[in-house]
Amino acid sequence: MPPYARLGVDLGFDSLMRTDLQRSIAAQFPDRMDALHRDLPEDPTVRDLVDRLGDGGGPVPQAPATPAPAPAQAVPPLVPQPARPAVKQEYAFEEWAEYAELQGRLRQARSGGSNPYGRSHEGFNSAEATIGGRKVVNFAAFNYLALSGHPQVRQAAKEAIDQYGTSASATPLLFGETPLHHELDAEIASFLGTGAAIVFAGGHATNVATVGHLFGPEDLIVHDEWSHDSTVRGCVLSGARRRPFPHNDWEALDRILTALRGRHRRALVVIEGAYSQDGDIPDLPRFIEVKQRHGAMLMIDEAHSVGVLGETGRGIGEHFAVDRADVDLWMGTLSKAIGSLGGYIAAREPIVEYLRFTAPLHIFSTGISPANAAAALEAIRVVRKEPQRVARLRELSDFFRDGARERGLDIGVSRASAVIPVITGDWEKTMALSNSLLEQGVNVMPIGYPAVERDKCRLRFFVNVDHTEVDLETSLDLLV
Numbered sequence: 001m002p003p004y005a006r007l008g009v010d011l012g013f014d015s016l017m018r019t020d021l022q023r024s025i026a027a028q029f030p031d032r033m034d035a036l037h038r039d040l041p042e043d044p045t046v047r048d049l050v051d052r053l054g055d056g057g058g059p060v061p062q063a064p065a066t067p068a069p070a071p072a073q074a075v076p077p078l079v080p081q082p083a084r085p086a087v088k089q090e091y092a093f094e095e096w097a098e099y100a101e102l103q104g105r106l107r108q109a110r111s112g113g114s115n116p117y118g119r120s121h122e123g124f125n126s127a128e129a130t131i132g133g134r135k136v137v138n139f140a141a142f143n144y145l146a147l148s149g150h151p152q153v154r155q156a157a158k159e160a161i162d163q164y165g166t167s168a169s170a171t172p173l174l175f176g177e178t179p180l181h182h183e184l185d186a187e188i189a190s191f192l193g194t195g196a197a198i199v200f201a202g203g204h205a206t207n208v209a210t211v212g213h214l215f216g217p218e219d220l221i222v223h224d225e226w227s228h229d230s231t232v233r234g235c236v237l238s239g240a241r242r243r244p245f246p247h248n249d250w251e252a253l254d255r256i257l258t259a260l261r262g263r264h265r266r267a268l269v270v271i272e273g274a275y276s277q278d279g280d281i282p283d284l285p286r287f288i289e290v291k292q293r294h295g296a297m298l299m300i301d302e303a304h305s306v307g308v309l310g311e312t313g314r315g316i317g318e319h320f321a322v323d324r325a326d327v328d329l330w331m332g333t334l335s336k337a338i339g340s341l342g343g344y345i346a347a348r349e350p351i352v353e354y355l356r357f358t359a360p361l362h363i364f365s366t367g368i369s370p371a372n373a374a375a376a377l378e379a380i381r382v383v384r385k386e387p388q389r390v391a392r393l394r395e396l397s398d399f400f401r402d403g404a405r406e407r408g409l410d411i412g413v414s415r416a417s418a419v420i421p422v423i424t425g426d427w428e429k430t431m432a433l434s435n436s437l438l439e440q441g442v443n444v445m446p447i448g449y450p451a452v453e454r455d456k457c458r459l460r461f462f463v464n465v466d467h468t469e470v471d472l473e474t475s476l477d478l479l480v
């Protein structure tokens with residue numbers, strides 16, 4: 001690792017890698033953390049770190065005109081090992097630095113007025129919500145197609161409770177499935193056109209469990225830098241070498257695979273069908289072409305694209321009319337457009353069979369309840385029967401995007417999806433706007449660091465099929 005290599009630009013460190021590095025430095029050099037926070041440049045070089053942590057030593061080699069490729073031999077430790085000071089022992093949780101840091105963030109959140117986090121809603125969480133007995137226009141629900149309150153979906157859930165009770169009462173592999181669970185697996189596979197599908201308890205858990213279980217230390221996982229926390233945690237659990245690539249940049253992905261694929265047993269590329277904080281979509285055919293050229297697998301997280309993209313809501317695959325077999329793992333959640341709870345992997349039969357019999361989440365964790373399975377099953381049937389819901393959602397999302405642009409609001413790279421951020425910049429301003437909108441009858445959540453960069457704080461609008469054009473225009477006018 002050349003000393004002039006920058007952590008971000010050259011070595012691909014993302015926020016999670018930086019946090020890990022910061023933790024290990026804090027454990028070994030607690031007394032130097034203040035100075036590091038003060039002095040380090042935004043994207044430090046290896047030498048910047050070594051100078052501040054070790055004795056520096058030796059002249060700093062100059063960067064060659066064309067940076068040399070990273071050598072294949074073992075990477076020397078970033079910090080000198082022998083001079084390791086004794087670890088500061090911590091006991092009471094209340095004294096942990098992490099807890100103090102959280103308190104600081106909460107103080108900051110409260111300083112902008114009331115704290116928007118952890119508020120409850122008193123009715124359906126849809127285009128409208130009730131907060132403290134007051135009805136507001138709501139942009140904080142994943143419930144894109146308003147299916148969680150749909151009469152048929154609710155009826156199906158109630159009947160499932162009466163027939164099977166409120167819990168699956170065992171893990172899926174060990175007698176925890178009803179016929180509804182099996183029907184749901186088959187329905188997802190048939191809806192998406194894959195050989196099979198498997199449902200897990202929780203969308204987040206699905207990513208952690210699948211990526212973490214299928215891949216290991218000999219493998220390479222390359223993912224979009226905007227990937228959801230669940231994917232990144234799955235990568236960490238797998239022990240695979242992880243490299244984020246700049247958002248949507250399939251050429252950068254191609255370069256990473258060219259440099260690294262040959263040194264790894266298997267390679268996985270992970271992208272999203274619609275990015276959850278920005279509402280952008282990937283150029284899927286390009287990614288398929290790159291993954292095929294390098295003999296890698298491709299996984300797409302469709303949490304925000306299934307039920308939203310494509311003429312009939314079948315997601316990013318339908319949007320680009322790609323061959324289903326060109327993507328290895330179609331991951332999705334049942335908690336968003338599908339109005340229930342859980343996550344799924346739709347894939348060819350051998351992959352699903354392997355997950356069914358070996359994924360720890362399927363063997364050791366109770367699955368979704370019969371009511372959740374029935375709701376998801378009925379919701380997919382409603383989407384099949386009423387594709388006009390998907391068309392209407394698309395129409396409203398485009399209307400909101402156009403309206404925001406006309407008013408000079410910064411909606412970043414949002415396109416095609418129903419996630420539309422209004423980028424407001426710093427945190428205080430974003431919180432103040434969220435609180436002020438709520439006072440005026442509009443509920444929209446502020447999103448800040450670490451979910452997005454510190455200067456890209458935003459109000460994140462989820463458009464809902466039950467919004468009206470008047471709801472959207474009024475909310476935009478209030479925001480302006």
Ligand SMILES: Cc1ncc(COP(=O)(O)O)c(C=O)c1O
Pocket residue numbers: 202203204205207228230272276301303304333334335336342343
């Ligand atoms: C892209 C993405 N993947 C996975 C998840 C996790 O899904 P769930 O909320 O169903 O656990 C989310 C949740 O917001 C998400 O945005």
